[in-house]
Amino acid sequence: MLSLWRKIRRTGRVAEPAPPLPDGERPERAAVLGGSVQIRHVDAGSCNGCEVEIGSAFGPVHDGERYGARLVASPRHADVLLVTGVVTRNMAEPLRRTFDAVPAPKLVVAVGDCARDCGVFAGAYGVAGAVRDVVPVDVEIPGCPPRPEAIVEGLRKLTGR
Amino acid sequence: MNLAATGMAAAVAIGLMTALIAALLPARPALIGTGTALTGAAAVAAGAAALAGGSFSVVLPDVLPLSGVSLTLDPLGALFVAVTGGVAVAAGIYSVSYADTADLRARGVQTALPVFVVAMVLVPAAANVGTLLVCWELMALASLVLVVAEHRRGPRVASAGRWYAVMTHLGFVSVLIGLMVFVAQAPDDSFTALREAGRQLSPAVAGVVFVLTLAGFASKAGIVPLHAWLPRAHPEAPSHVSALMSAAMVNLGVYGVVRVGVDLLGGGPAWWWLLVLALGAVSAVYGILQAAMSSDLKRLLGLSTTENMGLVLIGVGAAGLFASSGDHALAALALTAALLHLVGHAAFKTVLFLAAGSVLHATGTRDLDALGGLRPVMPVTTAAFGVGALAASALPPGTAFVSEWLLLQALIHGLPAGGVAAAIAMPVAVAAVALTAGLAVATFVKAFGVGFLAKPRSDAVVDAHESPLTMLAGMGVAAVVCVVLALWPAGILPAVQAAAGGVAVSGDVILRLDQVTGALSPLLLALGLVAAVVVVAGVVRTAAVRRVRRTARLWDCGGGPMSARMEYTATSFAEPLQRVFDDVVQPELDVDVSHHQESRYLVQAVEYRRKVPDRIERRLYQPVLRLIAAWGRAGRGLAPGSVHRYLGYGFYAVCGVLILLAVTR
Ligand code: SF4
Numbered sequence: 001m002l003s004l005w006r007k008i009r010r011t012g013r014v015a016e017p018a019p020p021l022p023d024g025e026r027p028e029r030a031a032v033l034g035g036s037v038q039i040r041h042v043d044a045g046s047c048n049g050c051e052v053e054i055g056s057a058f059g060p061v062h063d064g065e066r067y068g069a070r071l072v073a074s075p076r077h078a079d080v081l082l083v084t085g086v087v088t089r090n091m092a093e094p095l096r097r098t099f100d101a102v103p104a105p106k107l108v109v110a111v112g113d114c115a116r117d118c119g120v121f122a123g124a125y126g127v128a129g130a131v132r133d134v135v136p137v138d139v140e141i142p143g144c145p146p147r148p149e150a151i152v153e154g155l156r157k158l159t160g161r
Numbered sequence: 162m163n164l165a166a167t168g169m170a171a172a173v174a175i176g177l178m179t180a181l182i183a184a185l186l187p188a189r190p191a192l193i194g195t196g197t198a199l200t201g202a203a204a205v206a207a208g209a210a211a212l213a214g215g216s217f218s219v220v221l222p223d224v225l226p227l228s229g230v231s232l233t234l235d236p237l238g239a240l241f242v243a244v245t246g247g248v249a250v251a252a253g254i255y256s257v258s259y260a261d262t263a264d265l266r267a268r269g270v271q272t273a274l275p276v277f278v279v280a281m282v283l284v285p286a287a288a289n290v291g292t293l294l295v296c297w298e299l300m301a302l303a304s305l306v307l308v309v310a311e312h313r314r315g316p317r318v319a320s321a322g323r324w325y326a327v328m329t330h331l332g333f334v335s336v337l338i339g340l341m342v343f344v345a346q347a348p349d350d351s352f353t354a355l356r357e358a359g360r361q362l363s364p365a366v367a368g369v370v371f372v373l374t375l376a377g378f379a380s381k382a383g384i385v386p387l388h389a390w391l392p393r394a395h396p397e398a399p400s401h402v403s404a405l406m407s408a409a410m411v412n413l414g415v416y417g418v419v420r421v422g423v424d425l426l427g428g429g430p431a432w433w434w435l436l437v438l439a440l441g442a443v444s445a446v447y448g449i450l451q452a453a454m455s456s457d458l459k460r461l462l463g464l465s466t467t468e469n470m471g472l473v474l475i476g477v478g479a480a481g482l483f484a485s486s487g488d489h490a491l492a493a494l495a496l497t498a499a500l501l502h503l504v505g506h507a508a509f510k511t512v513l514f515l516a517a518g519s520v521l522h523a524t525g526t527r528d529l530d531a532l533g534g535l536r537p538v539m540p541v542t543t544a545a546f547g548v549g550a551l552a553a554s555a556l557p558p559g560t561a562f563v564s565e566w567l568l569l570q571a572l573i574h575g576l577p578a579g580g581v582a583a584a585i586a587m588p589v590a591v592a593a594v595a596l597t598a599g600l601a602v603a604t605f606v607k608a609f610g611v612g613f614l615a616k617p618r619s620d621a622v623v624d625a626h627e628s629p630l631t632m633l634a635g636m637g638v639a640a641v642v643c644v645v646l647a648l649w650p651a652g653i654l655p656a657v658q659a660a661a662g663g664v665a666v667s668g669d670v671i672l673r674l675d676q677v678t679g680a681l682s683p684l685l686l687a688l689g690l691v692a693a694v695v696v697v698a699g700v701v702r703t704a705a706v707r708r709v710r711r712t713a714r715l716w717d718c719g720g721g722p723m724s725a726r727m728e729y730t731a732t733s734f735a736e737p738l739q740r741v742f743d744d745v746v747q748p749e750l751d752v753d754v755s756h757h758q759e760s761r762y763l764v765q766a767v768e769y770r771r772k773v774p775d776r777i778e779r780r781l782y783q784p785v786l787r788l789i790a791a792w793g794r795a796g797r798g799l800a801p802g803s804v805h806r807y808l809g810y811g812f813y814a815v816c817g818v819l820i821l822l823a824v825t826r
Contacts (some may be wrong), residue, residue: 094719101716
């Protein structure tokens with residue numbers, strides 16, 4: 001316990017200074033959320049590259065939570081679905097059901113090139129399509145994988161903070 | 162002849178007549194069940210009459226050799242007679258259709274049922290040692306026949322029967338020796354003479370008598386560490402017999418302790434009662450802990466009997482302790498609490514065992530992990546079990562709540578009463594009662610929730626059906642008694658206090674403790690709870706109508722409908738508790754992971770097995786059993802089957818005796 005405190009004291013604050021609020025229009029429904037956005041992440045068929053970046057977007061350096069975005073454990077608790085990867089045939093129906101399980105008003109963020117337009121997996125036999133072919137998408141974050149800064153920027157469009 | 166005597170005579174006559182019919186005529190479960198129920202009803206009438214002041218005694222010198230039969234119904238015995246009778250009424254009605262199976266129609270089994278009830282009714286009425294012991298043994302034998310009634314079901318029944326036979330007889334021997342030592346100090350074996358003699362006994366002799374009889378009676382009551390037979394015999398016996406054993410027979414162990422310790426020996430030093438208190442506390446906590454781990458419905462109920470008898474003994478021990486330090490008011494309160502708990506336990510354990518029997522009857526299994534989803538198919542049984550489970554949980558509005566509250570009041574107020582011993586024992590006892598109450602809630606939530614609610618966990622449940630009317634009636638009688646006891650304990654308190662020999666609680670709707678400050682109203686509490694539920698439901702309703710309703714699919718991780726295998730099971734429900742009490746229960750876990758042939762990274766199947774062995778049993782009984790087995794093996798060398806050798810043994814033995822006589826004479 002004491003060593004933990006010591007570590008915390010020695011390390012200090014590592015978060016990057018907050019970059020200015022990104023411009024670009026904010027989806028209308030996001031305004032209802034009042035700056036607090038609960039996010040459920042769904043891996044619809046990613047290579048896990050995007051997951052690593054999401055992990056660091058919510059790590060101590062980029063600290064996505066200070067802008068009001070928070071990862072939660074169930075779509076029932078969420079306002080937003082964060083979908084990564086192409087939608088594989090096996091995940092198309094579960095993704096649709098997950099979307100149905102999120103209480104309205106709800107938004108979908110597609111993270112990574114795969115989620116936007118199938119990226120390097122386009123045309124593969126197990127692929128059902130991009131995320132927007134299965135559920136309506138509100139925000140897209142490009143990159144393969146997108147940098148954590150880009151993910152944070154995409155989420156700040158929703159929180160408006 | 163007054164009502165008590167008439168009732169007693171009627172109970173014995175009807176019971177023996179029923180037994181005779183069962184022995185002579187072809188099986189008629191309806192007749193035998195009715196006869197048993199009538200026997201019980203007569204016993205209830207006799208007990209009630211005697212509690213109301215009409216006690217009687219009768220001596221029949223010619224019925225038994227030596228001292229003859231002598232019966233007396235004083236308030237203490239009358240309470241036990243009435244409780245036994247009540248259980249017999251419910252079990253008798255229930256057995257009309259339950260005992261209509263090939264195994265239970267057997268003549269011996271049908272005969273043993275009324276004999277068992279008659280013997281149990283006579284034990285608390287016995288007024289001399291001879292009668293007591295004969296009835297005690299008759300009770301043990303009749304119940305043994307009933308325990309092994311369904312021996313065709315598998316070797317476990319026979320094993321349960323063996324355990325029961327051996328332990329009940331060891332207990333009998335212990336009681337026998339104890340009482341013989343006692344009788345040797347008195348002019349004859351009547352209780353009146355013993356009561357006289359008990360006051361003049363030297364402390365050492367009195368101590369020996371008390372400890373020996375305590376060991377015997379405690380083994381009948383299923384008290385740790387003499388409980389090993391109970392979780393075996395109670396589940397394997399037919400369910401109406403389980404109810405009789407668990408709700409009526411074990412009580413007589415407590416009766417024995419109170420009769421010999423308090424009445425005949427007239428109290429005694431504090432260490433006796435500290436011993437009783439300690440045994441009770443250990444039994445209560447250990448019993449309920451094992452019950453919480455158990456996933457066999459009837460075993461769980463059997464272990465909960467150990468727990469409840471432990472609680473009763475805590476009360477008895479506390480009463481003895483207070484009495485030995487001269488605080489008779491508190492002693493009366495503690496004994497009242499103990500006896501009230503005993504009555505309540507009889508009522509709810511009857512319901513629970515009968516309902517478990519109904520489940521077993523319908524599904525053929527008592528494994529909680531294979532049950533569930535019984536509510537729609539067996540609504541009455543579910544309701545009855547629910548009433549019983551609530552009563553057993555020590556939560557308002559339940560039967561056990563009132564008695565455990567009284568018990569806690571006695572223990573808490575006993576702190577300044579009895580010197581250093583009490584100052585140490587009372588807080589520990591309070592903690593034990595509190596822990597037991599908490600674990601009991603978890604146990605019965607598990608039994609009810611996993612056993613009856615949710616979805617069926619196996620095919621056995623899918624084609625289950627509600628039990629026949631008489632079985633429902635048997636459960637219903639006991640369930641109604643449970644509810645009445647829970648809401649209006651004042652109805653039975655005068656009788657209980659008459660048996661306890663002192664008034665400590667008064668009041669009708671509101672129970673007030675006479676000597677210490679404290680009041681409780683179970684009825685108002687229940688009404689308050691109902692009102693609170695209605696208000697909350699109303700508020701939720703009015704709030705809900707303003708919102709738009711949306712029907713959505715159950716969230717199942719998106720993966721499709723959930724199967725019954727994904728439900729909470731009894732084992733998984735008990736898992737957190739098992740972790741907490743890991744050091745106490747020391748479960749044996751076994752996890753087997755098998756991989757796919759192609760790759761070590763792909764898991765094919767995971768097998769998880771958990772066994773919660775009885776540690777006390779393992780530590781205490783296994784060495785003894787091993788020793789006896791070794792002894793037997795050693796003895797086998799002496800008997801190789803040669804006739805010459807056996808003749809030789811005889812010859813040398815006679816020579817030896819002759820030489821011994823020649824030398825000593
Ligand atoms: S976008 Fe790139 S990193 Fe993300 S899932 Fe697709 S391939 Fe992997």
